[in-house]
Amino acid sequence: MTGEFGPLSGIRVLDLSWVLAGPLVGRLMADAGAEVVKIESAERMDNTRLGRPVATTDEGSQPYDRVPLFHALNAGKKSVSINLRADGATEIVKRLVATSDVVIENFAPGVLDRLGLGYEVLREVKPDIIVLSMSGTGADGPLSDVPAYAATVTSLAGLESLVGYATEPPIGMLGANFADSLGGLFGLHAVLSALWARDEQGVGQHIDYSEMEGVCTFLAEGFIDYFTNGRVLGPSGNSHRTGSPYGVFPATGEDAWLTIGVTSDEEWVTFCSATGGESWGEDPELKTIEGRLRRKVQLEHDIGRYTARYERDVLVAELRRAGVAASPVYAVGEQVDDRYFWERGLLERLDDVEGAGEVVIYGSPWKLSDTPVGPRGRAPRLGEHTRNVLSRDAGLSDGELDDLDAAGVLR
């Protein structure tokens, strides 16, 4: 687990978000040392609390406190349970906003306003507050009311039209939830930029993140090609403009695959010596990138017949030893057996989850040498810090907290 001081130590985040993209921004900020208070409610539980829980011997433990994905997205946060629709709830949230630097929310556009917690209200409470709103298509515009999931957003953004085998209809990458994870990364960058502006210029602001626009940003080459040359890209399998052989090749055994990437003539020479004695090694036309791209289909077919004779990991090790870029295509979960992933901190163990033994989550997607970032403990139990945070930050007495509890506000 990561230590006390982090790059964002002293920054306080009120995380009103749920499901995936918003909680991920909070998680990455908690990894960097920010204090992140998750506002949630048993009345409308974060969907990821409703996933399958790990088993426990602790009879008092609630299933919604034991879901691995919830821990991954909320590690190191505090949990305050407030039913935002109950009378008096918004006043409590405003008191918490007054002592926060950042608010994160990903309700549908307009919901925060209807709760009486829109940006204009919050800036009255704290003029330099930074409010990150994340939505599928943005806070305004003709499609802002479209109900959105990650894969419907990537469909609208054009990404899914590019995924498939060459010359066939698109098949998409619906299972990846790409738009949500990317939203976490862009949302964080937006918040850090706004925090920098606040520190330098004294301004707070509202951030409007559209997941659709974030995905379009990653398709820049496709849009530029269309705007300048009228070309509309479609599925192209594993091909890439930079060369051949490039892509995914079979290995011996069931559903075993490896990658090979040769993107320059020097890399081709290396590949030929690593695969010594094969027919392609002496072919003069294949010595140039243009020649290899011209004969790409046949060449990659031949190489596939060659790779299919080898065990995946044996061939990858040989190719890498020779200096060829090659990797195993890992099945989901297979990476836990590769110690590089642990040494790099891409995977981390939580060992204090509700008597359930060890739960594995992912680390931060970057390393800092002197102020390390990474998970700072498990995710909170629902409402675990309600009384503690509300008495400390909202100035509520035990008696007031009892009354609010009895009135159902703290559920």
Place this chain on the structure above:
Amino acid sequence: MKAALTGIRVVEVADGLAGPFAGKCFAAQGAEVVKIERPVTGDRSRSFGPFLGDDAGLERSGLFAYLNAGKKSVTIDLTSDRGYESFVDLVGSADVLLADSRSGSEVRWLCSTYEEVSRRFPGVVVAAITPFGMSGRLTELSAHDVDFCALGTITATIGEPGREPLTPPLEMSGYQAGLCAASASLLALFARRRTGAGQLVDVSPLDAWATVHQGSGLMNALAFSSVTVRAGNRRRDAYPFHLMAAKDGLMCMIARDGNQWKRFVQDVVGDPALSAERYRDRRKMGIDYPEEVDALLAPWFCARTRSEIFALCRAAHVPFSPVRTIDEVASCEQLASRDFFVTIPNADGSGNGLRAPGAPYRLSATPWLAPSRPPRLGEHTAEVLVGAR
């Protein structure tokens, strides 16, 4: 109000996509980004398409323009002692050195540069994008987008069963590593406010795939030994969760709660056959007989265009959406109303400029700057190097 990162100085010694995208995230927000390019040929993305009018040339790459608009270009031969020395001097006047490397020898160069910079200029943040990190067992390996996606277990989930798995399109690892390096550099700058010291920011394009993209798939594999496999144009753990052919293209169908599916069946399609008990359990349908349900729906879909279906679904609060092609997205009314696409002036000031994606998010007080033109190769060499002395 000035742009958010005004005042930050970045030296970028990076090539292609990843490092330059990180630099773009600074330049577009007002930071001064000095880009070091090798003489004569410059950044290799100057040689990549798409080119303006399909006409190749060092100052005609749309990709280069997109990634490097608003930066200064300084050509230095880093293999010469004198060149290297003037480069390190430049870094001394910066807040961040942004660098990327693609091979073992480049990583070694970067490690020694980091040592030199941190010794002489301890306040500088050095952000390095390398295939597998600046230390550890794999630093000598080179790797491409296809490797990062494969190791990060994304590839294994895309494609049809029995056929080769597929890499996500274009080159997402690069953009993503750049975005991560930009955020992590800001984290290091925040830390510097307290410690006074710079540090090494170490990013591999594998890192993001192997972390934030690992959702329920990894968790379920580890906790419950339930492995997500590729299933063509659908996910098989629920129905609907797939692409469906309409009259003029594909629709993306997802319903995550039973009410959305019920509304679609009853209010949108209105086919009594679909109201049968057999078509209520979305999990069972997804696992056991999705093709059967597809076949029942197919005539309705084939008789309608995507925009007809999209409109009907919106009215019923059903989240199905069209799978749009790039040209359709380019003329999307939503993106137009938000002025998402912007125009980057051409390097020589000629023509109409380049249409390209603009800011990925909107900051109300300190928005991204309207793009200025990309630098010509070496355009700022004299200005910057004289200024550094």
